[in-house]
Amino acid sequence: MHPHDHTPSIDDAPGYYAIMETAIRELLVEKHLIGPEEIRRQIEVLDSRTPALGAKVVAKAWLDPEFRARLLANGRAACEELGITFYDDTQLIVLENTDKIHNLIVCTLCSCYPRPVLGSPPDWYKLNPYRARAVKEPRKVLAEFGTPIEEDVEIRVSDSTAAVRYLVLPLRPAGTEGFSEDELASLVTRDAMIGVMKVNTVRRNIQ
């Protein structure tokens, strides 16, 4: 909304929990438990994390077999090679889709997600239906996402933890021979790296 369209009112007042957040943050700063600028700096870090980073990793893995081998051996170290820093204490395991295996990631306990490379998870990833059903009826869940998986393809569901996060390395779509790294990256969506979609050759904006 354009700022001038907005009439200030007492409804602009922050809610109870927003006030609690501000109060806790200010108390922590007053007690020198955290630095005064740290939250702002971390928001900048969080804002810099979007699925475009993951897409870059995927495109590079498609083009560079040695990088792909390093990525599958140690996801975090390979991402750090590309300058993607891990601001938390998480390890990254990259799961490669093949003609015979389709990977899907979930967090049945809460909302663990490869945030350093994908940013924030979508709300549906954090809500009960996806968490409950992905591990029990993944084929049905994938069909609901418009991603039917052939019967002879094995579906592997990986349940994330606080310390170990997963990223799906999707199959490179046919017809992309000769594409540059940037062109390939533009095909890779967030949902493909969660595993609920495949990558296709129709270019789309990264969600």
Next chain:
Amino acid sequence: MTASGNLIQRLPTEMGGLPAGPIERVEHELKPWEKRCHALADVLDYHRIINTEEKRCGVEALGREIVSALSYYERWIVAFANILFRKQLMTPEELAVKMDEVAARHSQETYNAICKHKAGRRSFFRRAEARDGSRHYRSHGPIRRLRSFSRSRVGFNRRAAPRWLAHRRTSIPRTGVVDGYSQPIQIDLRIDQR
């Protein structure tokens, strides 16, 4: 297995395999306070004050009723409060006083914005007319809300204070009470001033 045996087979927040409805593909942009709350989680983790697993357990400890009533980041911030109390890094009283201060500061800012803004001024002046004994005074809508708001600001009508102030005293200690069975943790996490 007995019925109670089934109960202890899974953590309260563990959803895997439970019956559930269709996946609604909802998404929303984080509100500014939610983003700050997320950044706070990362910073607390970085300083080893509250790590991700403690946060998850903290949400779990809120119990099913609170978990289902609160939104995602609301659960986080309440869990942080409880963990900080338990680690004796802040007290419920300190938080209550600080929340009062923050709410009052926002009230002042909102009041200033209303007075500065054209439409806000209009409703402010309408209120003045009403006080002159105008028979067209209506006791609903923005006029009434602004009255109660400005009164609470100067502090002579606590009952008219905004709802978030009225509930503050009762709700903080309730969610923030330290559970009786856990021993206080002796911990000093103060970091060097960098």
